[in-house]
Amino acid sequence: MTRSFRAVVIGVSTGGVNALQKLLGQLPADFRLPILIVQHIGPEAGSGLAKLLDERCALRVKEADEQDEILSGTVYLAPPNYHLLVERGGFLSLSADPHVSFARPSVDVLFESAAEVFGPELVGIVLTGANFDGSRGLRIIKQKGGVAIVQDPEDAEARQMPQSAMAATDVDYVVALDSMAALLRKLAPERAVMPHKGRGRDD
Secondary structure (H helix, E strand, C coil): CCCCCCEEEEEEECCCHHHHHHHCCCCCCEEEEECEEEECCCCCCCCCHHHHHHHHHHCCCECCCCCCECCCCCEECCCCCCEEEEEEEEEEEEEEECCECCCCCCCCCHHHHHHHHHHEEEEECCCCCCCCCCCCHHHHHHHHHCCEEEEHHCCCCCCCHEEEEEEEEEHHHHHHHHHHHHHHHHCCCCCCCCCCCCCCCCC
């Protein structure tokens, strides 16, 4: 039986800008699943990454706001210095709670909250990074029945995050970055039904 998914969550740190440009840039405009991303970023950073990715990707990319509705075919980036969480009912929330896994935003916070809401209908991805954030969260995604994907450490700019995630849980796929978009299209083949770039609600 074909599995159905409702969202993708991605955690990334060192090397993340290049990795996200490559991965998101290979996804088509009609990719249907919302994508929620924590990229480790300094508290003083602005919204430049979201703007850069939005300009270079077919999907709409925006910095997440408090109580954003999670829309199909939209990419949400955690803002600097705030945890990004998924709330029941399909909305996002932001938190200034203390650092988790030495980070705010923390991959673990996003992954764990998304796993509680989406359960087996969630895809979790750990990309390049130089710490262990995301390992516990990916394990919880697996425990809730979701799919766990890790960038091949040999392919990553920084291997520690992928290696730590693989040590923490039995991941479903270990793939090179160039192959990840094709895997996501295979997992979510249906076309999006929600508005796309330029047609959604205002940032």
